[in-house]
Amino acid sequence: xENRYYPVIIGFLLLGLLSCGPKNPEPVIxxxxxxxxxxxxxxxEFLKALKAENFDKAYKYVYVPYxxxxxxxxxxxxxxxxxxxxxxxxxxxxxxxxDRTSIVVAExxxxxxxxxxxxxxxxxxxSQYDLGLFEDAWKITNDKCIKNxxxxxxxxxxxx
Numbered sequence: 001x002e003n004r005y006y007p008v009i010i011g012f013l014l015l016g017l018l019s020c021g022p023k024n025p026e027p028v029i030x031x032x033x034x035x036x037x038x039x040x041x042x043x044x045e046f047l048k049a050l051k052a053e054n055f056d057k058a059y060k061y062v063y064v065p066y067x068x069x070x071x072x073x074x075x076x077x078x079x080x081x082x083x084x085x086x087x088x089x090x091x092x093x094x095x096x097x098x099d100r101t102s103i104v105v106a107e108x109x110x111x112x113x114x115x116x117x118x119x120x121x122x123x124x125x126x127s128q129y130d131l132g133l134f135e136d137a138w139k140i141t142n143d144k145c146i147k148n149x150x151x152x153x154x155x156x157x158x159x160x
Contacts, residue, residue, distance in 0.1 A: 032097070035138060039102035039131045040095045042138045046129075047106065051087040053080060063132060063139035085112035088122060102131040102138065105146070125149060 037045065042061050049058035055076040059069050067075070080086070088109040096103045109124045126147035131138045 035133070035136060037138065038095075039097060039104050039138045040092055042131060042140065043104040043106060043129045044092060046140055047087065047090045047108065050076075051090070053077075053086070061140055063134055063141045083112055085110055087111075093126065100133045104129045104131065123148065 046058055046061040049055070049061070055073040056069070058076065059072050062072070064072050088111050090106050090108045093105045093107055095105075105126060105128050107124060107126050109122060111120060111122050113119070114121045125145050127143055128146045129140050130142040132141045133139075
């Protein structure tokens with residue numbers, strides 16, 4: 001009669017031992033490496049440099065593989081001069097960081113001469129800046145207008 005209980009006792013002992021074993025660990029989310037300056041700071045400093053028309057400094061924050069610094073600076077000076085455009089103000093609205101890329105959205109108020117009327121106009125638009133990691137530094141790889149891009153929708157006549 002004792003032999004009948006051995007399998008049951010062994011079963012309970014095995015069940016008890018297995019329940020004490022290691023549990024499935026929760027997935028560990030690795031810490032993201034902090035890189036200074038952050039994508040937000042890169043876009044802020046870039047816009048600050050553009051506002052001051054300091055294109056030498058702005059070059060530090062962009063990734064332009066097909067141009068050198070002097071070429072970039074000359075291109076920016078020519079663009080600003082030809083369009084008579086300047087940044088009045090800007091603010092960062094949001095930042096999303098992925099693994100090796102990031103997106104920063106900024107609201108920018110610009111002042112320029114209207115190509116239609118020739119008068120000074122002001123426009124507030126939203127722009128998206130795409131960034132990538134290059135040699136452990138965030139660099140702007142692309143920018144595009146995402147809201148209020150059409151000049152006639154957001155122009156405000158400035159009287160001086």
